[in-house]
Amino acid sequence: MASKPQIGIVGFTGCAGCQLSILDLENELLDLLGLVDIIDFRMAMSGNKKGPYDILFVEGSIVNKHQEEELKELREKAKVLVAIGSCASFGGPQAIRNYRDNKKTKIAQYGKDNIDKVEVIKVKPINKVVKVDHYLLECPVNKYEFLDFVKYYLVGGTPTLPNYPVCQQCKAKGNRCIFLEDGIMCMGPVIQAGCDALCPSYGMPCDGCRGSTLEAAYDQQVQLMIEKGASVEDITRYILKYNGEDKQVHEFLMEKWKEQDKKLVYQED
Amino acid sequence: MTSKSYHIKHICRVEGHGNLLVEMEGNEVNHAEMQIIEGARFFEGIAVGRKYDEAINIMSRICAICSTSHQLSAVGALERSVGIEPSKQVNDFRVLLDHGENLQSHILHVGMLALPDFLGFDGVIQMVPKYPNEVKMVLSMKRTANDLQTLIGGREIHPVNIKPGGFGAYPTTNQLKEMKEKLVVFKQNTQAFADLLATLKMPEFENKTEQVAVYDGKSYPFTKGDHKCLLSGKIVKPEDYKKNFIKEEVRGYSSAKFSTINDGEIYYVSPLARVNINYKFLTDDAKKVLAQFDMKLPNFNPFNNNVARVIELMHCVDEAIEITDKYIEKPPKDDNKEFKIKAGTGSLATEAPRGLLNHSYDVDKNGIIKRADVITPTAHNLNKIEDDAKKFGSLIADKTDEEAELLLNMLVRSYDPCISCSAHAIRIDLRRK
Numbered sequence: 139m140a141s142k143p144q145i146g147i148v149g150f151t152g153c154a155g156c157q158l159s160i161l162d163l164e165n166e167l168l169d170l171l172g173l174v175d176i177i178d179f180r181m182a183m184s185g186n187k188k189g190p191y192d193i194l195f196v197e198g199s200i201v202n203k204h205q206e207e208e209l210k211e212l213r214e215k216a217k218v219l220v221a222i223g224s225c226a227s228f229g230g231p232q233a234i235r236n237y238r239d240n241k242k243t244k245i246a247q248y249g250k251d252n253i254d255k256v257e258v259i260k261v262k263p264i265n266k267v268v269k270v271d272h273y274l275l276e277c278p279v280n281k282y283e284f285l286d287f288v289k290y291y292l293v294g295g296t297p298t299l300p301n302y303p304v305c306q307q308c309k310a311k312g313n314r315c316i317f318l319e320d321g322i323m324c325m326g327p328v329i330q331a332g333c334d335a336l337c338p339s340y341g342m343p344c345d346g347c348r349g350s351t352l353e354a355a356y357d358q359q360v361q362l363m364i365e366k367g368a369s370v371e372d373i374t375r376y377i378l379k380y381n382g383e384d385k386q387v388h389e390f391l392m393e394k395w396k397e398q399d400k401k402l403v404y405q406e407d
Numbered sequence: 408m409t410s411k412s413y414h415i416k417h418i419c420r421v422e423g424h425g426n427l428l429v430e431m432e433g434n435e436v437n438h439a440e441m442q443i444i445e446g447a448r449f450f451e452g453i454a455v456g457r458k459y460d461e462a463i464n465i466m467s468r469i470c471a472i473c474s475t476s477h478q479l480s481a482v483g484a485l486e487r488s489v490g491i492e493p494s495k496q497v498n499d500f501r502v503l504l505d506h507g508e509n510l511q512s513h514i515l516h517v518g519m520l521a522l523p524d525f526l527g528f529d530g531v532i533q534m535v536p537k538y539p540n541e542v543k544m545v546l547s548m549k550r551t552a553n554d555l556q557t558l559i560g561g562r563e564i565h566p567v568n569i570k571p572g573g574f575g576a577y578p579t580t581n582q583l584k585e586m587k588e589k590l591v592v593f594k595q596n597t598q599a600f601a602d603l604l605a606t607l608k609m610p611e612f613e614n615k616t617e618q619v620a621v622y623d624g625k626s627y628p629f630t631k632g633d634h635k636c637l638l639s640g641k642i643v644k645p646e647d648y649k650k651n652f653i654k655e656e657v658r659g660y661s662s663a664k665f666s667t668i669n670d671g672e673i674y675y676v677s678p679l680a681r682v683n684i685n686y687k688f689l690t691d692d693a694k695k696v697l698a699q700f701d702m703k704l705p706n707f708n709p710f711n712n713n714v715a716r717v718i719e720l721m722h723c724v725d726e727a728i729e730i731t732d733k734y735i736e737k738p739p740k741d742d743n744k745e746f747k748i749k750a751g752t753g754s755l756a757t758e759a760p761r762g763l764l765n766h767s768y769d770v771d772k773n774g775i776i777k778r779a780d781v782i783t784p785t786a787h788n789l790n791k792i793e794d795d796a797k798k799f800g801s802l803i804a805d806k807t808d809e810e811a812e813l814l815l816n817m818l819v820r821s822y823d824p825c826i827s828c829s830a831h832a833i834r835i836d837l838r839r840k
Contacts, residue, residue: 149424150446151446151448152468153468153469153470153471153474154470154471154472155468155471155474155564155565156471158471158472158564159471159563159564161515161519161549162549162553162563162564164546164547164549164550164553165546165550167546168535168542168543168546171532171535176532179530179532182519182520182530182531182532183523183529183530183531183532183533184523184529184530184816185529185530185533199446200446201446201447201448202446205446230468231448231450231453231465231468232448232449232450232453234453235449235452235453238452238456242452245452249657277468277565278471278564278565336561336562336567337561337567337575339561339576340561340567340568340575340576341575341576342561342567342568342570342575345464345567372458375456375457375458375461379461379464379465
């Protein structure tokens with residue numbers, strides 16, 4: 139009998155929510171363990187093996203040189219490498235600081251006498267360091283997307299993510315549109331679906347944690363937000379939350395929106 | 408003198424990345440360093456310039472396991488900054504949501520991260536063949552706790568339903584009835600789990616330092632209250648947390664800050680500190696669980712945190728059932744508080760599953776955050792962990808390397824450290840000279 143796929147689940151800089159989400163698969167965990175071998179999952183167990191992995195799931199963003207080296211070594215040992223969650227995919231909330239003066243951020247956190255004690259480089263999603271084979275989205279990662287990926291892998295395929303915006307799932311659920319009707323700033327029109335419109339279903343606006351949908355219409359989104367009363371600074375903040383290193387977000391902010399928001403800066407390495 | 412050196416990289420079964428360095432000379436530990444190697448994320452810096460209500464979701468990302476605590480602390484502190492007090496119903500549902508987190512975090516820690524140490528396994532995954540029923544029970548308890556968080560917060564981790572003044576939506580009566588049934592089963596399982604834990608022996612160790620927990624003199628509070636010190640009896644208002652009380656310093660070997668109280672005094676926050684300070688206000692059945700254990704109060708053995716967590720499982724499930732019953736009788740109505748934004752400062756002291764959590768914000772007249780300050784439980788405890796490592800390390804000097812390393816791992820784990828939180832650690836580095 140062929141051996142079971144060897145799985146690793148590792149975390150870099152983030153909140154560990156994606157790893158915790160996998161542990162939250164209580165109803166499926168024992169069945170899953172019958173089908174794969176989890177050989178590396180430091181948050182959950184001791185005695186971990188550093189590969190070789192059939193699939194390596196990577197949570198978190200890269201914030202120092204040491205992590206860059208470690209990630210490169212892990213990539214060498216992984217047949218398939220999967221980014222899980224917003225930090226690994228798009229930098230996560232900490233990537234907000236890529237658009238700010240690093241020195242000011244350090245002073246706010248550690249005080250002006252201490253800034254030399256802390257190393258700070260740009261926050262990177264993992265695809266800025268290694269090749270990524272697949273992305274599983276949401277903040278924290280959608281655990282069913284994770285489970286689907288493993289199931290597809292076991293039968294020899296990869297799942298496709300929905301390439302349409304949150305609005306589509308929101309409409310299908312029959313939710314009231316809080317953006318158009320109440321003027322609550324909602325990112326649903328430009329954000330990738332897959333969460334079943336979770337936040338709008340609670341009457342809360344889409345916060346944007348799944349990254350941009352295919353060919354996201356940021357121009358129209360911004361126009362609509364202005365019509366609903368958002369200021370330039372408001373709009374920058376709404377767009378720049380989880381996805382600072384999402385390619386579409388970065389291009390929109392630095393190529394177009396910078397003309398409106400003159401304070402926008404971007405830290406190069 | 409005998410010289411010896413250990414080097415254990417990365418403590419497992421904790422959240423985040425860090426090391427503990429322990430240097431020994433003969434039978435004495437002469438130096439211990441808690442090195443938080445988690446990459447710094449600068450959350451307080453990120454919060455500055457954001458709008459007040461965005462802090463709820465952003466600060467939540469400091470840590471997943473405590474995400475509900477961070478959201479409740481942020482929303483409560485920000486409500487204080489604009490001068491609103493939410494309704495009784497909103498407070499009840501916040502406590503209910505918070506208990507979902509307490510139950511989830513405690514069962515995850517004791518059942519999946521700590522229990523393998525006491526039964527001699529690498530992790531819960533390795534326990535499955537020999538203890539299938541126990542693992543299934545732990546998983547079903549964890550599922551119920553997560554269902555409670557999902558019902559009230561919308562998601563197990565990083566809730567989506569909390570906003571200043573109230574909630575986005577409330578559960579239906581039928582959903583509350585279903586939840587109640589699950590909580591009743593959870594309570595039975597908690598008793599079975601307590602019976603199992605009572606058969607295990609916690610390592611002996613005592614480190615008598617000051618302990619701090621949130622206190623209101625009438626309940627066993629998690630979501631708000633004053634600070635109370637166990638030994639001195641000192642009471643400090645949440646907004647005065649840095650006035651002659653908590654002082655933070657930056658050390659070069661750690662991306663988390665180290666804290667002391669009253670000018671240099673080491674202190675301790677934890678479930679055990681809560682039990683020590685607030686045991687009078689535990690529910691009757693939680694007091695019965697306490698009586699099952701040979702644990703004299705006040706208690707100074709950090710390993711007894713595992714006992715405190717099981718006591719709190721009973722207390723929190725009791726309160727969760729009580730609140731659920733109340734709103735099955737009288738279904739929740741929409742009573743979110745309306746408010747106008749104004750400039751102000753708001754501070755809150757809460758209890759995350761692992762202990763005291765402080766959030767404090769200055770907001771300007773446009774609702775923009777001008778200052779944010781967060782002290783997490785693990786950051787509160789870093790000095791205490793180092794102090795414990797020195798004292799406990801000396802006690803176990805006669806053990807084999809393997810035994811000593813395991814015991815030091817267990818010591819750090821007993822804090823259920825949330826290292827992402829604190830950096831906003833753990834590799835053990837034990838050197839014997």
